[in-house]
Amino acid sequence: MRAFVGIDLGSTTTKAVVLGEGGEVLGRGITNSRSNYKVACDVALCEALIDARFGRVAAGFLGERAAGGAGERSLAELERRFREQQYQHQLDVFGQRALAHAAANDDAAALRPALESILGAMAGETAALFAEGAERKSDFFRDLAGGRFLALAEAAGRGGAARFDRLAGLFDKTILEVENLPAGGDSFSTLVRAALAAMPAPPPELPAAVERATAAPLEIERSVGTGYGRATLPFPKDQIRSEILCHGLGAHHLFPRTRTVLDIGGQDTKAIQVDERGIVTSFQMNDRCAAGCGRYLGYIADEMNLGLHQLGPMALTAERTVRINSTCTVFAGAELRERLSLGEKRENILAGLHRAIILRAMSLLARSGGVSEEFTFTGGVAKNAAAVGALRELVTANYGEMTMNISADSIYTGALGAALFARRDTERPAERGEAA
Amino acid sequence: MKASKDASQLRQKQMIAEHYSRLARSGETGEKSVYTFVPGNLTELLRSFDLLPVLPEINALQSAMRGKSKEYIAIAEKAGHSEDVCTYVKCDYGMMKSGNVGPTGERLPQPDLLLLSYTGCFTFLKWFEILREEYSAPAVMLHVPYQADGRITESMRRYVVHQLREKVIPELERLSGRAYDEDRLKECLTRSARAEDDLVAVLESAKHRPSPIDAYFGGVYYVGPIFSAFRGGEEACAYYRELRQEVEERVASGLGPVTPEGQLTRERFRLVVEGPPNWTHFHEFWKMFADEGAVVVASTYTKVGGVYDTGFRHDPEHPLETLADYCMGCYTNLSLPTRVDLLARYLTEYDADGLLVHSIKSCNSFSAGQLAMLRDVEARTGRPCGFIESDLVDPRYFSAANIRNRLESFFQMIDQKRERATA
Numbered sequence: 001m002r003a004f005v006g007i008d009l010g011s012t013t014t015k016a017v018v019l020g021e022g023g024e025v026l027g028r029g030i031t032n033s034r035s036n037y038k039v040a041c042d043v044a045l046c047e048a049l050i051d052a053r054f055g056r057v058a059a060g061f062l063g064e065r066a067a068g069g070a071g072e073r074s075l076a077e078l079e080r081r082f083r084e085q086q087y088q089h090q091l092d093v094f095g096q097r098a099l100a101h102a103a104a105n106d107d108a109a110a111l112r113p114a115l116e117s118i119l120g121a122m123a124g125e126t127a128a129l130f131a132e133g134a135e136r137k138s139d140f141f142r143d144l145a146g147g148r149f150l151a152l153a154e155a156a157g158r159g160g161a162a163r164f165d166r167l168a169g170l171f172d173k174t175i176l177e178v179e180n181l182p183a184g185g186d187s188f189s190t191l192v193r194a195a196l197a198a199m200p201a202p203p204p205e206l207p208a209a210v211e212r213a214t215a216a217p218l219e220i221e222r223s224v225g226t227g228y229g230r231a232t233l234p235f236p237k238d239q240i241r242s243e244i245l246c247h248g249l250g251a252h253h254l255f256p257r258t259r260t261v262l263d264i265g266g267q268d269t270k271a272i273q274v275d276e277r278g279i280v281t282s283f284q285m286n287d288r289c290a291a292g293c294g295r296y297l298g299y300i301a302d303e304m305n306l307g308l309h310q311l312g313p314m315a316l317t318a319e320r321t322v323r324i325n326s327t328c329t330v331f332a333g334a335e336l337r338e339r340l341s342l343g344e345k346r347e348n349i350l351a352g353l354h355r356a357i358i359l360r361a362m363s364l365l366a367r368s369g370g371v372s373e374e375f376t377f378t379g380g381v382a383k384n385a386a387a388v389g390a391l392r393e394l395v396t397a398n399y400g401e402m403t404m405n406i407s408a409d410s411i412y413t414g415a416l417g418a419a420l421f422a423r424r425d426t427e428r429p430a431e432r433g434e435a436a
Numbered sequence: 437m438k439a440s441k442d443a444s445q446l447r448q449k450q451m452i453a454e455h456y457s458r459l460a461r462s463g464e465t466g467e468k469s470v471y472t473f474v475p476g477n478l479t480e481l482l483r484s485f486d487l488l489p490v491l492p493e494i495n496a497l498q499s500a501m502r503g504k505s506k507e508y509i510a511i512a513e514k515a516g517h518s519e520d521v522c523t524y525v526k527c528d529y530g531m532m533k534s535g536n537v538g539p540t541g542e543r544l545p546q547p548d549l550l551l552l553s554y555t556g557c558f559t560f561l562k563w564f565e566i567l568r569e570e571y572s573a574p575a576v577m578l579h580v581p582y583q584a585d586g587r588i589t590e591s592m593r594r595y596v597v598h599q600l601r602e603k604v605i606p607e608l609e610r611l612s613g614r615a616y617d618e619d620r621l622k623e624c625l626t627r628s629a630r631a632e633d634d635l636v637a638v639l640e641s642a643k644h645r646p647s648p649i650d651a652y653f654g655g656v657y658y659v660g661p662i663f664s665a666f667r668g669g670e671e672a673c674a675y676y677r678e679l680r681q682e683v684e685e686r687v688a689s690g691l692g693p694v695t696p697e698g699q700l701t702r703e704r705f706r707l708v709v710e711g712p713p714n715w716t717h718f719h720e721f722w723k724m725f726a727d728e729g730a731v732v733v734a735s736t737y738t739k740v741g742g743v744y745d746t747g748f749r750h751d752p753e754h755p756l757e758t759l760a761d762y763c764m765g766c767y768t769n770l771s772l773p774t775r776v777d778l779l780a781r782y783l784t785e786y787d788a789d790g791l792l793v794h795s796i797k798s799c800n801s802f803s804a805g806q807l808a809m810l811r812d813v814e815a816r817t818g819r820p821c822g823f824i825e826s827d828l829v830d831p832r833y834f835s836a837a838n839i840r841n842r843l844e845s846f847f848q849m850i851d852q853k854r855e856r857a858t859a
Contacts, residue, residue, distance in 0.1 A: 283849070
């Protein structure tokens with residue numbers, strides 16, 4: 001089957017979308033961006049292809065069964081166990097490398113047993129981490145493993161087994177190395193079989209569906225890259241598009257009546273106006289300063305020792321909204337600590353922080369030409385319910401009642417737009433030549 | 437072709453070198469120097485008194501192109517000038533404090549007079565207040581009324597002429613020790629008009645496809661002599677005559693502009709640009725356009741020292757009135773609606789694909805209202821408009837990655853619009 005790929009190399013995460021011949025989304029993948037952009041792209045694409053395979057497994061398997069119920073639970077279990085296998089595999093690689101680094105350390109005698117104990121504990125926790133209903137702080141190995149590693153290292157440090165700073169240093173050194181290892185091709189087949197084998201009682205039709213999905217070829221016809229790191233993407237120039245255009249087209253594809261798009265990513269906020277065909281007519285981006293972007297929330301989460309995913313839900317429980325400076329991330333951090341020391345509730349401060357970033361976005365929207373019906377919100381921050389709430393309130397106050405579209409897959413909007421360009425370029429090669 | 441192109445460039449270089457050398461020797465020769473600004477400069481009048489103009493803005497941008505502005509700005513900030521102050525001012529101040537060495541490596545003379553023609557930029561006032569303090573030099577101010585209603589009235593003209601007669605000319609007579617000689621002024625103005633005719637022909641050559649010039653990055657060089665010390669002189673006439681011939685030859689040969697990367701072979705985008713260029717990364721900035729085949733066919737920055745392509749010429753028959761009209765007509769002195777009219781006109785007349793605004797962080801006078809102007813132009817012409825931001829001479833505000841990102845998006849937006857038009 002022919003497929004078209006869009007890759008959005010952002011400052012925080014790298015996203016990939018795989019489209020089928022008819023423009024249908026086959027799979028989506030995401031990973032944290034890292035120093036090696038090529039690896040980030042490969043990993044995101046690999047994840048999207050895994051997602052596409054799971055889609056096929058689901059289609060093949062559910063096609064033979066009644067929708068809902070036990071069938072979907074089995075699929076969810078298969079995927080969970082797949083992720084567990086994947087995590088365990090990454091943890092093994094990490095462990096081997098970390099032990100090698102520890103051996104080279106002048107503190108090796110103390111480090112090695114402490115490290116082995118941490119790795120052993122982490123391996124023992126894997127099943128619980130991926131158990132049904134278990135909450136994970138992030139989807140990325142770096143965050144998941146890092147959180148646990150550092151907590152266990154801290155305990156080891158307190159217990160006097162080894163110095164915390166040495167262990168933390170070891171983690172930093174190893175994770176950088178492991179993250180930038182080349183992605184392991186199509187690892188789907190090995191891991192999915194292991195996942196299947198780990199299921200205590202898989203439904204009898206599932207193994208056949210898995211095998212069929214694994215065997216079917218998926219040929220990538222064309223790829224288009226976008227995002228902040230697009231200049232470094234391993235694509236020729238005519239296969240690279242500005243993220244403004246990709247977000248515009250992606251948003252139009254998701255919600256064809258879209259006229260205004262707001263995208264809040266890691267370090268960019270983009271306000272984009274599009275016409276009835278998804279063509280960008282005007283745009284504004286934050287300049288010189290990335291306060292008010294996703295990284296701002298990341299910084300605040302770190303300051304509060306929370307996961308990024310936890311900020312929005314916590315802010316939603318606020319009783320009042322504290323007024324917070326939004327012009328500088330570092331100042332906002334200082335303000336946050338001051339408010340906390342004065343006894344202000346975390347929830348109320350968080351509500352203020354979310355409002356502050358949206359206020360900055362409102363200014364960009366105004367500069368780009370305002371908000372027109374329909375309005376689509378994309379990017380990682382669109383997953384944050386408190387940010388969405390603040391945006392809805394401020395848009396309504398400034399522009400009146402407005403249809404506000406948010407896709408569950410809003411973080412993939414740029415990659416989707418890129419994949420649509422890839423497909424369109426293949427359909428209209430003449431135009432591509434003209435534009436090149 | 438290449439040799440003839442080099443001829444005007446070499447001539448300009450020579451003119452500049454001679455001027456700075458004359459300034460450097462003024463201590464021995466006894467020639468007097470007058471500091472003044474580009475918009476509303478009264479070069480012909482100064483020339484008629486044999487006074488030598490010094491243009492601090494030009495010195496500041498030259499410092500930036502030589503990589504000195506960062507250091508000069510730091511000196512000014514150390515002296516207490518805020519980060520938000522116009523960076524031309526700070527760069528000039530830092531240069532002054534570092535020995536006032538000009539672009540050719542020679543020391544500039546101290547001002548014998550500060551001639552402040554206030555033409556749309558309120559920072560000029562503060563700038564010369566600082567210089568007056570530092571040099572203890574006398575200052576004379578010509579207040580040029582803003583064209584709020586988009587036109588010059590007779591009373592505005594009388595007001596400027598009155599100041600020229602009563603304030604400026606007596607001061608120049610005192611400084612030079614000679615009487616105002618209207619015949620000499622008229623001769624200068626005659627030469628100005630001649631050079632202006634040729635300059636307009638050069639600028640309007642960009643209406644051709646491909647455009648033989650880049651009217652922004654190349655344009656800033658072309659306007660150099662006429663905006664600075666040379667208007668009204670024979671050497672400026674020779675320079676513009678030569679430049680015009682070269683450009684006409686390029687048109688005849690169907691050649692595009694020469695960029696730092698060499699001859700531009702494919703004109704993909706024709707742009708109108710509003711706002712000054714960035715001087716600290718001038719070539720890098722230009723390359724971002726050239727790499728995409730983007731040619732600027734008209735720019736407003738090349739009108740800050742005089743708008744000539746709407747018909748104005750210095751008129752020797754009415755010497756003081758024409759100086760008044762010139763000052764009031766500079767781009768910096770135009771109202772926002774007039775600027776919008778000019779931009780919309782350029783987009784149409786030069787058959788441009790879009791408007792790009794390069795907004796200057798530290799220039800409140802010029803940058804205020806640019807976003808509103810952009811919206812107006814967009815609504816009137818239906819052509820794509822883009823907005824980027826950096827600074828004149830403060831290298832800290834040039835973020836190459838951000839600017840490239842926005843430029844690429846802008847160019848692709850134009851492409852998309854074209855695709856739609858042909859679909």
